[in-house]
Amino acid sequence: MKLTEEARSILETSYKHNRIGDTERQEIEFLIESLPEDRKLIYKNVDSNPIGDLERYSIHIRLQHMLTFVTFLTLAFTGLPILFLHAFWAEPFNILLGGIEITRIIHRTIAMIMIFTMVYHIFTIIFGAMLTIKQRRFDVRRTILPLMKDFYDFRDDILYFAGKKEQRPEMDKFMYKQKIHYFAAGFGNTVMIVSGSAFLFPEFWASILPESYASYFQELMRLSHPHEALLALLVIAFWHWYNVHLAPGRFPMQWTFLSGKITREHQIEEHFLEYLRNLVESPEEREQLREMMNRKGLLQTSTPGEETTA
Amino acid sequence: MIYNQYTQSLLKYFFDLSRINIIKVCVLPVLLHLIGISIIFFLLLITPIAFANFDDDEGCLICHSYPRMTRVTEDGAVRSYYVIPEVYANTVHRNVPCRDCHTYIKELPHKPVKEGVTCNTECHSIKNPATGQPFSHKTIYDTYMQSIHGRNKIVDGVESDKPYCVTCHTNPLYDPNEETPPEHVVGRCVLCHESEKFVTQWYKHTSRRIRDVKRSPQRIVELCASCHDDPKLVKRHVEHAEKEGLEIGAKFSIAVKSYNDSFHGKLTNYGYENAANCLDCHVEQDNFYKSVHEIRPSRDPLSPVHKDNKVNTCKKCHIYADANYAQLDAHPTAMPGQGDFRHIAEQIYNIISVVTIIGLVGLSLIETFARRRDGAAFQLKGGTSWRRKIKSNVDIEKN
Numbered sequence: 001m002k003l004t005e006e007a008r009s010i011l012e013t014s015y016k017h018n019r020i021g022d023t024e025r026q027e028i029e030f031l032i033e034s035l036p037e038d039r040k041l042i043y044k045n046v047d048s049n050p051i052g053d054l055e056r057y058s059i060h061i062r063l064q065h066m067l068t069f070v071t072f073l074t075l076a077f078t079g080l081p082i083l084f085l086h087a088f089w090a091e092p093f094n095i096l097l098g099g100i101e102i103t104r105i106i107h108r109t110i111a112m113i114m115i116f117t118m119v120y121h122i123f124t125i126i127f128g129a130m131l132t133i134k135q136r137r138f139d140v141r142r143t144i145l146p147l148m149k150d151f152y153d154f155r156d157d158i159l160y161f162a163g164k165k166e167q168r169p170e171m172d173k174f175m176y177k178q179k180i181h182y183f184a185a186g187f188g189n190t191v192m193i194v195s196g197s198a199f200l201f202p203e204f205w206a207s208i209l210p211e212s213y214a215s216y217f218q219e220l221m222r223l224s225h226p227h228e229a230l231l232a233l234l235v236i237a238f239w240h241w242y243n244v245h246l247a248p249g250r251f252p253m254q255w256t257f258l259s260g261k262i263t264r265e266h267q268i269e270e271h272f273l274e275y276l277r278n279l280v281e282s283p284e285e286r287e288q289l290r291e292m293m294n295r296k297g298l299l300q301t302s303t304p305g306e307e308t309t310a
Numbered sequence: 311m312i313y314n315q316y317t318q319s320l321l322k323y324f325f326d327l328s329r330i331n332i333i334k335v336c337v338l339p340v341l342l343h344l345i346g347i348s349i350i351f352f353l354l355l356i357t358p359i360a361f362a363n364f365d366d367d368e369g370c371l372i373c374h375s376y377p378r379m380t381r382v383t384e385d386g387a388v389r390s391y392y393v394i395p396e397v398y399a400n401t402v403h404r405n406v407p408c409r410d411c412h413t414y415i416k417e418l419p420h421k422p423v424k425e426g427v428t429c430n431t432e433c434h435s436i437k438n439p440a441t442g443q444p445f446s447h448k449t450i451y452d453t454y455m456q457s458i459h460g461r462n463k464i465v466d467g468v469e470s471d472k473p474y475c476v477t478c479h480t481n482p483l484y485d486p487n488e489e490t491p492p493e494h495v496v497g498r499c500v501l502c503h504e505s506e507k508f509v510t511q512w513y514k515h516t517s518r519r520i521r522d523v524k525r526s527p528q529r530i531v532e533l534c535a536s537c538h539d540d541p542k543l544v545k546r547h548v549e550h551a552e553k554e555g556l557e558i559g560a561k562f563s564i565a566v567k568s569y570n571d572s573f574h575g576k577l578t579n580y581g582y583e584n585a586a587n588c589l590d591c592h593v594e595q596d597n598f599y600k601s602v603h604e605i606r607p608s609r610d611p612l613s614p615v616h617k618d619n620k621v622n623t624c625k626k627c628h629i630y631a632d633a634n635y636a637q638l639d640a641h642p643t644a645m646p647g648q649g650d651f652r653h654i655a656e657q658i659y660n661i662i663s664v665v666t667i668i669g670l671v672g673l674s675l676i677e678t679f680a681r682r683r684d685g686a687a688f689q690l691k692g693g694t695s696w697r698r699k700i701k702s703n704v705d706i707e708k709n
Contacts, residue, residue: 040684085579100580161677161679203630206635211637215637219651223656223659238671239670239671239674248682251689
């Protein structure tokens with residue numbers, strides 16, 4: 001297949017970062033060239049282990065996801081009966097937990113774990129980024145930072161879904177959906193922490209804010225806490241669970257959050273640029289892909305020797 | 311088995327006609343019933359007199375002990391003038407003779423009453439034990455008259471909406487089972503004071519005040535809301551203020567609704583006792599029982615919620631409160647016109663929520679259709695390797 005300019009640039013960066021020698025480089029280039037032009041053919045025909053083939057998330061990220069997962073749901077299920085105290089379902093729920101006073105204490109305690117998780121995550125990504133910079137392997141396109149490319153990817157993906165394009169866009173390790181979701185969660189967490197602390201320590205927030213804004217701030221926080229929580233809950237229920245559980249092909253669930261690995265076909269379909277890096281980084285992956293494609297008869301039958309003579 | 315035997319013997323006992331003694335079975339019970347009923351009737355007849363704890367020296371009960379002592383007023387309302395002696399004997403005023411308050415009664419039978427009882431009347435029969443002077447509620451009454459709620463007993467127009475003493479002082483009856491004095495205390499006091507009744511009453515009088523018996527925060531809010539949350543009453547007063555050009559508080563018309571929406575209100579509704587209720591902010595806490603009668607509007611410099619006094623009032627609970635903190639709105643509202651900022655913010659939030667949810671559900675739907683079209687299946691087995699079943703042979707052949 002012929003690589004786009006973007007993919008070529010990713011590949012070149014990856015060669016540089018992994019200090020790939022000429023022989024190996026030729027081998028990779030040949031493999032990529034002999035792949036079919038239509039990426040759909042690749043990801044529909046590779047074999048994948050449903051538990052995951054390619055490394056994606058470190059143990060820290062998985063642990064943070066697990067903590068967020070547990071604290072988020074606990075906070076939601078203790079927060080809702082506080083917010084809708086007089087709803088018919090809230091009272092039995094509160095009684096189950098030991099009364100509204102206990103629900104409130106649980107809510108705050110779990111909130112502390114959530115804040116810890118956020119701090120832990122910030123430390124992880126800062127130190128992780130510092131480590132890759134030190135190793136001279138840092139590539140901003142491989143991070144979750146939003147770039148202009150994501151807008152184009154989003155547009156192209158919608159066009160593909162609508163049947164106007166042949167291929168899904170070539171996306172990096174984190175696609176537009178994941179970036180939206182990540183920053184929505186980050187923003188939401190911050191809003192929840194700030195507004196929650198405004199409930200607990202109104203004096204502190206009033207003392208650091210200008211006099212004329214103190215009241216507006218408190219009002220806004222009182223409004224934001226339940227609104228942001230409900231919005232987050234709906235986004236999680238409708239979108240995140242759809243993406244990882246309900247989407248056709250992902251059903252019944254993706255194991256990435258436990259195994260830290262992504263399936264090969266998913267990587268090629270939605271994170272093709274990251275798959276190119278996987279090919280550069282792992283000779284075994286190259287070997288497996290070549291074998292698989294060969295078996296399906298999808299590898300173009302040219303050898304490096306023939307190519308040079310032609 | 312035992313049960314059956316027992317039932318059988320019982321049935322035999324009752325239905326064996328030979329055993330029936332007519333006098334024993336029929337006449338005696340009837341006689342006993344008659345005697346019993348007469349005793350009960352007699353007791354009922356003498357009860358009011360027998361158990362009345364106060365002496366009706368003035369002879370009011372000659373008429374007022376009749377339950378049918380009622381009158382239909384010009385408005386068609388039924389007014390009862392029935393006094394139940396044993397109930398009155400349990401009220402806080404049980405030691406006060408009728409005419410100490412109903413001073414206008416000069417002869418029996420009395421003339422139609424034009425004026426009501428006011429609470430600033432001096433008692434002729436009850437002496438203040440500290441001063442020896444006739445007892446009265448005058449101090450509290452004068453304080454109350456200074457407050458925004460102050461009014462005379464008989465008024466008309468919007469004034470009559472204001473609470474009189476009895477609006478709040480509903481004076482619940484003493485529960486006779488409540489706080490029975492401990493045996494060793496009564497025994498000790500009776501040694502010198504000689505009367506057990508006297509000792510019990512003093513014990514109850516004192517211990518009730520030490521225990522600080524008053525309404526729970528929820529009940530306090532309910533009491534204030536009974537007027538301040540009455541839409542007709544509020545409307546009447548707002549209109550009256552507009553007509554007369556009087557000042558009216560910014561939060562007057564939404565006081566209860568906005569309080570319930572505030573953090574204090576929510577906590578009080580949860581049943582949390584330490585959150586501020588109406589009286590905690592609107593009443594000077596230093597001499598609570600006096601100043602609770604002296605509620606003033608926030609524009610009055612003596613009011614604890616006046617802008618100059620607010621910080622100190624907040625500091626009663628929020629010890630780190632400063633001038634900025636006093637700016638926080640204790641009566642927040644999202645009503646357009648009253649709380650525009652929050653109203654607009656709420657609207658924006660709603661729009662964001664709806665747009666987000668519609669957008670995400672839409673995205674999910676289009677993705678589902680597209681992936682189904684691509685041949686992705688909801689496949690329970692095989693996890694996320696969803697195309698394995700299809701193998702896409704068609705695609706390969708096409709190629």
